[in-house]
Amino acid sequence: MNRIILFGLALISCVLLHAQRKIDVLHYTFRIGLSDSSDNITGDALIRFRMLETTPNLLIDLAAVNPATSKGMKAGKVMMKGLPLTYTQTEQQLNISLGAIVSAGDTAEIQIQYSGVPSDGLIISKNKYGHRTFFADNWPNRGHNWLPCVDDPGDKASVDFIVTAPQHYQVVSNGLLIEETSLSADKKLTHWREDVPINTKVMVIGVAAFAVQRSGTIAGCIPVYSWVYPEDRDKGFYDYEQANEILPFFIREVGPYGYRKLANVQSKTIFGGLENANTIFYAEGSVRGDRRSEGLLTHEIAHQWFGNMATEKSFAHLWLSEGFATYMTIYYMESKYGRDTAVKMLEEDRRQVAAFARKSNRAIVDEDPDFMKLLNANSYQKGGWVLHMLRQQLGHEVFMKAIKKYYAQYAGSNADTRDLQHVFEQVSGKSLKTFFDQWLYQPGIPQLDIKWNYAPRTKKITITVKQLQPQAFSFPLKIAIQCSGGKTQTQVLQVKNNTDTFSFSLTGTASSVLADPDTELLYEGTVTGK
Ligand SMILES: [Zn+2]
Missing domain, CATH: 2.60.40.1840 (Aminopeptidase N, middle-beta domain)
Known part of the structure; x- marks a missing residue:
């Protein structure tokens, strides 16, 4: 993600979900109903999962209705194998009684019906042209404000979004478009399917009036799209078309692209950009018609490898997303514009790290339960600098070999900082314990x-x-x-x-x-x- 817009919003508090996870979600099917008459949404979630441990209770994240605001989700019927299940709903979770109907190793499917006005996670508002829009914005664990799910980066699953909305909207989501059907004069069903497992932080739908362009095809099979507000059609298509240059760079430098398409979407995300899997949401101000968002596009596209395919095991290791996206952007700029451009970016980042180190006593690997606080110069600029120093100290060839190996090993799964260290040690043949200890687990800089x-x-x-x-x-x-x-x-x-x-x-x-x-x-x- 790019946090430009986020300054000032850092006070948003995140609730740490302490759930003892006893399931591995395999697939979600979310049926979502949207309307123009109110912000109330209806939902029907099918969650297929494997039981990791026999337990009489299943915990699913879902934010309940807050009596003070009347916003939140009220669960209705919860069913398994055709039988209704009893449950209690706490502030952030459903606690569902399974009895003895499933045990460890079983694969099962649970259906949860629900409705309500999302307090967060799905932003229902007006865009800068005054038109009503619906944009999901799940990072870091805001997805459970509108989706029953395991809202944790450690659990990846494939997902279907089946959205019913008024005819005049277009719907974009992760994966490929499966169906678009008029249900009536004023209702349309749009079905997207993501068959590559992703975590909830990058699951997304965008529902608005869009101008849509297929701007290119990469590697012979990956379509690249621009989805922008119709009023911004010319400028937006011009700006987002740069993705066609950036995507092949990372395929060449890092490894195969993990998904079936790339859509770049103008949106109402609260961040400067959010790397939603193959369906990147950019702040609406990112479209200016001057291609000055090239760094932002590069950052979010780099996340498709680092953060989305190869994902941090927990937010304590967020730099494996943000430090990588930061440095891969510098690397791209170096390749395109030359070393002087990269040096300017590194010097600016170094100033930011030094300023942050003067007021913070925290290391990059940070167990802070308020994930929004991790959007700081440690995760981004210092993380990027750690990679830069590895490249300087090990040499470019060894560095890139290690980056490729790390990606090949962890694409589709999760890694932590020590996993990355082991890859760099294997490739370089050197012990990097001191390097990783001091730069990643120790606060400050020299x-x-x-x-x-x-x-x-x-x-x-x-x-x-x-x-x-x-x-x-x-x-x-x-x-x-x-x-x-x-x-x-x-x-x-x-x-x-x-x-x-x-x-x-x-x-x-x-x-x-x-x-x-x-x-x-x-x-x-x-x-x-x-
Ligand atoms: Zn980022």
Whole structure:
């Protein structure tokens, strides 16, 4: 996701679902009824699942009606094998009594009928042109505000959305269009099917008046579409058409695209963009007709590999989505516009990480139960910088080999930070424990006080590197020494203690010293000396 729009919305609180999951969902079929007469939706969910453990009770996430706002979902009939089941509905969950009708290892299907006005998750509102729209916005675990589900990134399932809505709307969703049928003069049924398992955070429907264009076909079989507001047709088609250039780049660099289509959709997401599986929602302001949303498109398209296909096991490892999307965008820009563009982006990101580190004492891998708080410079910019440093320290070829292997190994499933570490260790043949421990599990970044002194008599320079932050990091620090006569001598210093002193000979008189001349290290600091 791109969080540009999110600043100011960070106070939205998320409820951590502590459910003891005893099922693995295999498939959802959601039948959703929408109307223009009210914001009330009707739902009928079929959930096919495998029992992982014999249990008399099944917990399904579904936000209940809040008496203060009258918004939320009221469950109706709950059925299994043709029999009605009893249940209780708490604030965030249905607790369904199964009795002894299913046991561990069984595959079963439960049907849940429900209705209500969504308090979140499905945004029913007007777009910037004053037209009524319905846009799902499930990240991180807001899906259960309108869908009964296991609202957890660790559980992926295939999904059918069968939406009945007034005729004048078009419906877009994950996967492929299966059916579009007029039911009556004013009702239309639209059925989309996603047969690649995805998690609820990237399940989506968008219901609005759209202009729709098939802008290209990638790899001979993947159609690319633009879905934009009709008023923005020309500008939107022009802006979103860039996906046809971005998608092949990641197929070439990372591995096969995991889905059957890519739709880029103008929407009412609260985020700058949300990477919903193969059906990316962008904020409505993303369409300007100037292609300045290229970075946003690249970020969300990169998520189709990192976040959607290869998914973090839990939100504590969110950087496996956001750090990857951040760095893959820089990598794309480097490839398209050159290294100077990438360096500018890295320098800006480094400034943001340093500013965040000054006020936060948290590591990238973060168990904070308020997932919205994880949309920070640690998950995005610092995560991106971690990948950049791996690329610098291991070399481009080893880095890309590890990225490809990680994707090949975890596409379709879930990974955590140590899983990524093991892949990089296998490919590089090096232990990366210190690297991963300090950059991902330790807060902050190196704050360096670098002092140098040149002794003309011995022609030696002495450089003292002090780490001012609480815990010392271990890293290579490149130093460029400008010598008299215009020559530059570079030296890589292996820094690992609170204070390290290095001394070596120069061929000329040192006139200035520059730390990290090639933008390879995440740090902040000063260099002084003579
Ligand atoms: Zn993102």
